[in-house]
Amino acid sequence: MNDERTISGQTTMIWQDQARSVVRPIVRVMVIFSVGMSAALFLVWATSCSDDDWLLLRREPLAALVLAACDAWPFFAGSFVVVLVMLVGWYARGFSRVPEANRRIHYEATKHGLTTRDAANFALTVPWTSVVRVYNSDHTMQMVLVAGASRLVFWRAFATEDRAQVLNWARQVKETEPQPTRGS
Structure with a gap:
């Protein structure tokens, strides 16, 4: 040639093109958000737990992490959904404002x-x-x-x-x- x-x-x-172009940025932000939110929620749990929970954390760290996850999962899931919906809405709004x-x-x-x-x-x-x-x-x-x-x-x-x-x-x-x- x-x-x-x-x-x-x-x-x-078209809208499918916009979706293809924003999948990677949204996934990247959501992974970073998940890691940061997990660390923040564990710190909040660790600073507010009782003496018995601290002893459990020292004796059985895995059981303590499961306990922290059980306490924090509703907040984590809700925050995850809110951030995801905001990101998708942000990109959709931006695309809809581009003239045809x-x-x-x-x-x-x-x-x-x-x-x-x-x-x-x-x-x-x-x-x-x-x-x-x-x-x-x-x-x-x-x-x-x-x-x-x-x-x-x-x-x-x-x-x-x-x-x-x-x-x-x-x-x-x-x-x-x-x-x-x-x-x-």
């Missing part, structure tokens, strides 16, 4: 990078050299960038025969770069 060509595609984002015209995305892929442009002419160019990792599925290609951000490409925007070329461009940069040696 000719590596000098430009592959173009266009699609309109700005949901139309135009892609231009070359051997140097990918440019994403919306109807308001806001453009974002991602050079392939900044792509650290690529996750490919039937619907999307997720690119993890050097800065830690990630970008989604919706495959339905491209013709079937062009998808393989775009995926090759996204993956080839990291495969052809020399791997650093130890001590350098």
Whole structure:
């Protein structure tokens, strides 16, 4: 295939696209929230427990943790649900405020990078050299960038025969770069 060509595609984002793009951030926040909330609830339990509970904690730590979990699970579960609903609502509100015209995305892929442009002419160019990792599925290609951000490409925007070329461009940069040696 000719590596000098430009592959173009266009699609309109829908609610399913928004859901696919926010699953990872929501899961990441919920894991961090769960760990933090577990530690906080255990500390609250530990500072408010009786002398008998402290003795139980020293003699049978696992039984004491089960006791703490039994005391705190309703608050933990309620807080988890509230934070999850707030996050989903936040992302849904943000997506619903994007005008329909700005949901139309135009892609231009070359051997140097990918440019994403919306109807308001806001453009974002991602050079392939900044792509650290690529996750490919039937619907999307997720690119993890050097800065830690990630970008989604919706495959339905491209013709079937062009998808393989775009995926090759996204993956080839990291495969052809020399791997650093130890001590350098």
